[in-house]
Amino acid sequence: DAGVTQSPTHLIKTRGQQVTLRCSPKSGHDTVSWYQQALGQGPQFIFQYYEEEERQRGNFPDRFSGHQFPNYSSELNVNALLLGDSALYLCASSLWLDEQFFGPGTRLTVL
């Protein structure tokens, strides 16, 4: 049984560009949460998807948007990239608010 998978592993973009990150949840999980982790910090909650709807959102601007598909996989989109968006983006899946299982993350560098 594959755990949570994320793609791509690494990504380099320039300021102003747009990026899409992808996440496939652990088998049997229906909820996907996204987190941003800056260097030396703990992960910060971006938003959570359940039944293809955004259920909860952290303190992130509208430039951050997402989507959940019928197969429970999810995408995180960031528009108009800023240097400060450089971070490790983590996806976690769960059965609603039960234990969350994290993927390996996508390292985004904005130049």
Add this chain to the structure above:
Amino acid sequence: SQQGEEDPQALSIQEGENATMNCSYKTSINNLQWYRQNSGRGLVHLILIRSNEREKHSGRLRVTLDTSKKSSSLLITASRAADTASYFCATVTAIGNTPLVFGKGTRLSVIA
């Protein structure tokens, strides 16, 4: 602001010694979870303790929770070099069951 704050920020011990990390939080919780992260990679779930529990064990890990002091501790016994990692506590708050809120972590170095 972050809900959980780990203490100390960094800890260096010899292999075989015990490591204790503490976590304090601000609001009432549904549960508290500890995670390990190696070198900026994904987080590995270690243990979950619910608000009505006081202590849990898992292998070499022992977690305590004191809801009156809004604090938790993670004890790793007989540490190994492979335990070198960052350790985070994360809470699920009682009100609204909001998703995980992480602290800044404790960086543990176990020297062989």
